[in-house]
Amino acid sequence: MTTTDLPREAAGFNGANCPVPHAEAERVLLGHGSGGLLSAELLRDVIIPALGSAAPSGALEDGAVVHVSSQDLVLSTDSFVVSPLFFAGGDIGTLAVHGTVNDLAMMGAMPVALTVAFVIEEGFPIADLRRVCMSIGDAASAAGVPVVTGDTKVVGKGAADGLFVTTTGLGHRLPGLTPSAERAKVGDVVIVSAPIGAHGTTILSTRAGLEFEADIVSDTRPLHWLVATMATAASHAIHVLRDPTRGGVASTLNEIAQSSDVRIRLEEAAIPIPAAVGAVCEMLGLDPLHVANEGCLLAVVSPDAADRVLAAMRTLRAGQDARVIGEVIDGSGPRVVMHTRIGSNRIVDMLIGEQLPRIC
């Protein structure tokens, strides 16, 4: 394949006024795994075009709907490379179950079965592998989903960093629920189900051995029952469901704005940021809107059903702090803006590059 097949170059990015990079020298950067802008570019410019006719069609969601004999099934897959493997509130096993269960839930599906594949570095302690498997078992049992099959590969010392886990989930879509990042409409409200920023700041503080570690615990948890409860309240009113993991709330809302070609306005004062999360972010110069979450969801909902959906969410612990944080507004060009506490408006960008590698 020659470099001219690259859509990015075909679109003129390597025009006369730009330095022409030598394609062979292009390399994957940490930021390509951030869940932000570079991730989207890698997918759009490299992976999807190369997959050709076998590639997914339509919007790139957290999973895909597969029609089998008039059934709406959903598949979702994620590799987990979090470092450290163990942290306050969970470990790579917990995350591998919740992450995939939640990706199914964001497609409107309840989990039916999970698969687990391990890549293990030679010399990895068996006791740690057992601990991770117990976390997977506990999290799967608690979520009511069986682990039906798996795979184990071992690579030589130095060829992997301890343990990577890939889970894939098969789900069954709830009737009437067809959320998609393309369905946000002007007038819709944006709901967040829980306070934000706990997972990313937990990983960061664990990694850095910072003193405030004790105050923060990852929010990792399954969200499918929350989605089921929301669907019971008003399934057709739920236009978009996304969990703001890598790239945080800012990146997820930007993706929704772009996919739906709408503008989203956030109300800064409404966004729930725990004091400990705020403190870590301030100390380290992070924007809490860019920090990864593993236990909250963003929903874009019809305004007429918002109260009903919120009331339903608040009946569950996972949604007890659910609240409206913004709305979908008119305006030219997809964008996320924030009405700040001091009354000004600022643009909320997607995360560019890598704020915090190996967060999940």
Add this chain to the structure above:
Amino acid sequence: MTTTDLPREAAGFNGANCPVPHAEAERVLLGHGSGGLLSAELLRDVIIPALGSAAPSGALEDGAVVHVSSQDLVLSTDSFVVSPLFFAGGDIGTLAVHGTVNDLAMMGAMPVALTVAFVIEEGFPIADLRRVCMSIGDAASAAGVPVVTGDTKVVGKGAADGLFVTTTGLGHRLPGLTPSAERAKVGDVVIVSAPIGAHGTTILSTRAGLEFEADIVSDTRPLHWLVATMATAASHAIHVLRDPTRGGVASTLNEIAQSSDVRIRLEEAAIPIPAAVGAVCEMLGLDPLHVANEGCLLAVVSPDAADRVLAAMRTLRAGQDARVIGEVIDGSGPRVVMHTRIGSNRIVDMLIGEQLPRIC
């Protein structure tokens, strides 16, 4: 968790006459990824018990049947860590598609959808990623299965060796086909669909830069059409289907013998081993029966239907060299024996430890 929870220890392996290993010191060995005896032990003694009630029940096959609204669906997952990434006849992308399509096929299922998850090392050449994605796209298109969703994670330089790919397949079971490693019966014949040993010896010779490299090409290919053709001939007569990947024909047949509690007798003269494969194995002291394959299957079939199944297989290129290599016989204790060319009998063992790491 304390070490006393280990079934292996509960069963008395650490009794008074054995040295008691310190559990914390137990570490994952390369051999735990071999597909042979150590892999089976890791699964049985560590992973399955730790998963607890969420763990798969019943026999450990290449995938799992999931019942969704009276549909028999099959899920299968595999991580691919092959080194080198590119080799004669394919690359990690080809393998990741064929491996999972074939695992579905061995469960009697046709592929409906694939997912792909990448773990990429920082600095990996974009050109190589594109090449692998093209291989995935080509192999998936050729197999008639779409890649419906995926994931991309990037880890820091040195935290992974280039690229790991995990694919998961959803399949749809063919009516009347319920192959299982537990269903081999005395009197059944053992069929191999193609000459053995090409994949493992190709990887080995590529890795070693050996001169005979040019003579050997990986046999990687999809086998689901072969299975469909066999099912058309005599679906109920097909008792077991397995592809002898890691651990080779010997390990796969030992697994079948143990799962079905039968004895299998191979006829050495009937086993098709290409001359180049034989030469590499002889030079390097490998047993071709332990070498990995990626494009052939083993079938255990009712004797009365064997001719029909063989005739059907031979109509396809993937099965043109199909032949009977052994039979299921009476005898106490599950075991694989081989009637050799010189007229003696020898026991064919499962691969113990790791003959050739990162073969797939």
